[in-house]
Amino acid sequence: MTDAVAQSRGRAVGRSGGLIGIGVLVSGGGTNLQAILDACARGEIPGRVVVVASTTAKAYALVRARQAGVPAVVLAPWSFPDRQTxxxxxxxxxxxxxxxxICLAGFLRILTAAFVDRFRGRIMNIHPALLPAFGGVGMYGPHVHExxxxxxxKISGCTVHFVDETPDGGPIxxxxxxxxxxxxxxxxxAARIAEQEHHLYPEAIRLFAGGRLQMNGKRVRITRDAAELVPS
Known part of the structure; x- marks a missing residue:
């Protein structure tokens, strides 16, 4: 697993060169998973989905994974004694x-602080509204649009952000x-926003794969190329 690289002007996240392995966490239909799979297949993302993990065996996202030949596992929360386990x-x-x-795509669980810290700078989520408005605990699915x-x-939209310890509060x-x-x-x-989600999420992953995201606190800078991240 690739470690993030620390730079003097902020922390560069992602990698430059080679294919990245993407893990997608799901709980539902998996339309964003499909968008990621399709973008990888078209060569728009220099990477591939290597595993899909679902909170439920009923998620149609598992069918999408099987159709794409991607290993899929079900981790049902009720079968574990606590969130940490x-x-x-x-x-x-x-x-x-x-x-x-790690890409959250309709994953209906809040990750523990220990998990977030372990993979900091390597967990993304997509939210169907413009954060920091209309986010936080309980803000998912149709309730967001309601x-x-x-x-x-007058304006809504979607946001791709890094995940931190605060629900929907990570760097945008x-x-x-x-x-x-x-x-x-x-x-x-919801339908119009979903169309944008299916373009935005693959683009964010592409930037990560190219080593073009630089995180400094709550701010994420998008560089022209990975070479910009190397101090002169």
Whole structure:
């Protein structure tokens, strides 16, 4: 597993050169997993999905993994005595598959601080709204879009961010804005945002794979190329 590289101007995360191994954590349909698989297959991401882990055997994302020939495992939370034991087993699975980057794609669990610290700078999540607004505990699925519509906000969108100990509070990598229409329903807004998610997540992974993300506290700088990260 590739270690992040510390630089004097901030911490460079990702790697430059070679294919990265991607582990995707899921709990549902896996449309973002499919977008990642497709981007890898087209050569847009210099990497491949090496394992998919789901919280439930009912997740359609597991079907997508099987169709792509990707190993998939089910780690049901109820079969573990506590969150720490669950995350320790999850870490074992990811390390066994030489995962460089962990991507949360509709993964309905909050990772423990120990897990986050172990893989800091190597865990991404995508959120169906513009953070830091409309995020945090309980803000997932249709409830996010319900809250956006109820607020009267004119712009929503999606956010890819690194995961830290705060739900939806990690350093922001990329965002895409989606205008809220006057006649939007939860379903119509969610559908338009999902279209943007399926472009944004692969792009964030591509930047990580190219060693072009530099994290300094809560800020993420996108460099033109990995060479910029080397102090002169």
């Amino acid at each position: 669950y995350d320790a087993r999850l870490a074992e699975v990811l390390q066994a598959h030489d995962v460089d980057l 809250t956006v519509l109820a607020s009267g906000a 990598i990329l965002q895409a804005a989606v205008p809220v229409q006057d006649d939007d329903s939860v379903e119509s807004l």
